[in-house]
Amino acid sequence: MKEIELSRSLYTAPRIEYVLEISGENVSACYQCGKCSAGCPSYSAMDISPHSVIRLLQLGQIEQVLRTEAIWLCASCQTCKVRCPKGVDLARIMEALRQIILRENISITNPSEIAEEELNNLPQIALIANFRKMTP
Ligand code: SF4
Ligand code: SF4
Structure with missing residues (x-):
């Protein structure tokens, strides 16, 4: 399993703050119950689960998240938002991640x-x- 580097500076890195700014969502509110993934219609095709996207962002691993196929397979159906007991709008976070790739012209x-x-x-x-x- 790939090692994950952890530090406070990773969580406050400009790109993470950019995701939070674009989406307006607080990833820290997520307590990893998994209800979003359980109801996600695209989950079976994703390389990582929707709640893992949030977890990696909580750990400051945005570079890893930006390389996933999951963010492109999200259909923005908002089932996750409806199911989330913490009110986290994962669809907005997925869109923010896609926006970063598009705005930074990442191929x-x-x-x-x-x-x-x-x-x-x-x-x-x-x-x-x-x-x-x-x-x-
Ligand atoms: S449903 Fe909400 S609190 Fe639960 S894992 Fe998903 S985002 Fe986190
Ligand atoms: S908005 Fe995206 S992540 Fe959320 S349930 Fe729908 S397809 Fe899954």
């Missing part, structure tokens, strides 16, 4: 790494939408 997709067969079979509109969002 998620490398067109040259897409297999020719996929290029031929995927809908062109999906490819164009992907390149607009996922490449600087």
Whole structure:
């Protein structure tokens, strides 16, 4: 298992504060009950659970969170918000994480790494939408 570096400075790092500023949510309020993940319709396809996204943010691990597929698979359905006993709006946090990637022009997709067969079979509109969002 990958080691996690912990320090107060990580939690107050500018990017974490940026997530909190964009989302307006308090990740510290989450006590990891898991009700958000239990009701999430996208959970089975995610690489980490919704409540783990919050936990990693609590631990200052934003770089790790920004590399997950989970933030792109969130459908913003707000089931998690409705179920959360602490009133945490996870959909807003997921959107804030996506916004950081888009605003910082972080490249998620490398067109040259897409297999020719996929290029031929995927809908062109999906490819164009992907390149607009996922490449600087
Ligand atoms: S439902 Fe709320 S308190 Fe429970 S794990 Fe999810 S975000 Fe945290
Ligand atoms: S808003 Fe996103 S994380 Fe929350 S339940 Fe819906 S798909 Fe899952």
